[in-house]
Amino acid sequence: GPMVMNKQNKEEMKKVLQRIQDGTFNKEWLSEYEKNGKNAFNKYMKQLDSHQIEQIGKQMRKMMWPDSTE
Structure with missing residues (x-):
């Protein structure tokens, strides 16, 4: 609702x-990848994986699907 999705957001x-849409994101992403290769992507994915919301998500998925391997 409005508390989460306000005008600034x-x-x-x-x-x-x-x-x-204008390609700026793609150009920056490719430039970073060309400069640092797969290491930059892996570092980014590691940062995402260690984010609190991801950690909570893993715990919740284990509770919902206890027999699943993640």
């Missing part, structure tokens, strides 16, 4: 979408 999301 919408404006930031529009800026991000514009960067995707």
Whole structure:
């Protein structure tokens, strides 16, 4: 609702979408990948994996699907 998705959030999301649509995000992503290779991507994925929301998500999935291997 409005508490989570306020005017400021919408404006930031529009800026991000514009960067995707005009190719800026892609150019920056490719430049970073060319400069640092797969290591940059792996570092980014490790940062995401260690984020609190991901840790909680893993715990919740274990509770919902205890026989599944993640």
